[in-house]
Amino acid sequence: MSDPTATSNLVTDLSTASVSDALDSLGLPGSLHGIGALRQGQRTVGPVFTVTYEPVDEAGGTVGDFLDDVPAGAVILIDNAGRTDCTVWGGIMSQIAHARGIAGTVIHGTCRDVAIATDAGYPIWSVSRFMRTGKDRVRVAAVQTAVTVDGVLIHPGDILVADDDGAVAVPAARWDEVADIARRIDRVEDAIVEAVRGGASLAEARARHGYHSLQTPNDQTRKDPS
Numbered sequence: 001m002s003d004p005t006a007t008s009n010l011v012t013d014l015s016t017a018s019v020s021d022a023l024d025s026l027g028l029p030g031s032l033h034g035i036g037a038l039r040q041g042q043r044t045v046g047p048v049f050t051v052t053y054e055p056v057d058e059a060g061g062t063v064g065d066f067l068d069d070v071p072a073g074a075v076i077l078i079d080n081a082g083r084t085d086c087t088v089w090g091g092i093m094s095q096i097a098h099a100r101g102i103a104g105t106v107i108h109g110t111c112r113d114v115a116i117a118t119d120a121g122y123p124i125w126s127v128s129r130f131m132r133t134g135k136d137r138v139r140v141a142a143v144q145t146a147v148t149v150d151g152v153l154i155h156p157g158d159i160l161v162a163d164d165d166g167a168v169a170v171p172a173a174r175w176d177e178v179a180d181i182a183r184r185i186d187r188v189e190d191a192i193v194e195a196v197r198g199g200a201s202l203a204e205a206r207a208r209h210g211y212h213s214l215q216t217p218n219d220q221t222r223k224d225p226s
Contacts, residue, residue, distance in 0.1 A: 072101035
């Protein structure tokens, strides 16, 4: 699933909460702690295009030219080691990425030019926002290599889902399995709400539909408890 043209085959309506629960049920990491939506109402899903930053030295280096190589439909994942003292994404990049059909940017670090990204309708998730430039402070160290964010190992082409609750990464080879479990979790939670509306207590409805073990790692999580 490393081909970004495969995004049309991705399930796009799954929430990060359901995907995270599905990963838990399989004993897989994936939730990227500390990274949140730049503004509410954003969501995206797509194959990851990874970018790693490092502190600049006397040799210099660039901060954003990699954008020329990102295909439409990809989600850019930038790892700047969680630094919040200088930005690695700004208004020029938001406008160009939006124009080129890039699905969004997730930053283990900070961004700026929030108003420009908002006006363009370009979705961004980051640790924070801060106006100080990354030029002459950091540089691109690697593109399309594996990165580790909050203990989660992410390879180029893995699937990244992001919404109001944050961002979660799924190994490409496990995407179909994770998506299937996430859909089952959604059905169970919908059934619980309907049962309570029909007169059941919350405790009864949760017990009836196996709520408390939905994300517990075991073989039964692969079956539909509803």
